[in-house]
C-alpha cells in the first residue's frame with residue numbers, strides 16, 4: 001500500500017515537471033500577443049498590493065490643488081508622459097499600445113480610483129518590469145504632485161474637456177504625440 005502511494009506521488013511529480021518543462025520550452029517573450037486575462041489579473045493584483053504597501057509611509061507634502069497646479073501638470077504631462085500615454089492621457093500613443101503590459105487609459109475607473117498618494121508614488125517610482133519609468137530624478141516632488149493632479153482630472157466621466165475646464169491650460173499645445181480627441 002505504502003509502495004503504491006509512493007509510486008503515485010512520483011508519477012504526479014514527473015507530470016508536474018513535464019508540464020513545467022513544456023511551459024518553459026514553449027514560453028515566448030515576444031511583446032506582440034495581447035496579454036492574457038489571467039496574466040493581467042495576476043499582475044494587477046500584485047501591483048496594487050505593492051503600491052498600497054509602499055504608500056503607507058510618509059510622502060512629501062502635497063501643494064494645494066488649484067487650476068494652476070493642474071495646468072502645470074498638464075504641460076509636464078505633454079513633455080514626460082504623452083509619448084506613451086497620449087496627450088489626453090486617455091488614448092495611448094502607438095508606443096504605449098505596443099508595450100507589454102499595454103498602456104491603459106488614465107481616465108479609466110481602475111486608475112481614477114487610485115488615491116493621490118498612490119498616483120504620486122507610481123509617477124515618482126515607476127513600476128518595475130512594466131515600462132512605466134520612475135520620474136524621481138526627472139521631476140521634483142512639487143511637479144510630481146502637479147502631474148498627479150492632472151492625471152486625476154482625466155476621469156472619463158468628465159464631460160468638459162480638460163483644456164476647457166482649466167482656462168490656464170487652453171493655450172498649451174502638446175509637445176509630442178497628440179493622442180487626439182480632447183485637444184483642438
Ligand code: HEC
Pocket residue numbers: 047077080081082083084085099100101102103104105106111119122123127130131132133135147148151
Ligand atoms: C515609456 C512609456 C511611459 C512613459 C513615458 C510614462 N508611462 Fe505611465 N505607464 C507606462 C506603462 C507601460 C504602464 C502600465 C504599467 C502596468 O500596467 O503595470 C504605465 C502606468 C502608469 C500609471 C498606473 C496606472 C496604469 O494604467 O497602470 C500611471 C498613473 C502612469 N503610468 C502615469 C504616468 C505619468 C504621469 C507619466 C509621466 C510623468 C508616465 N506615466 C510616463 C508607460 C509609460
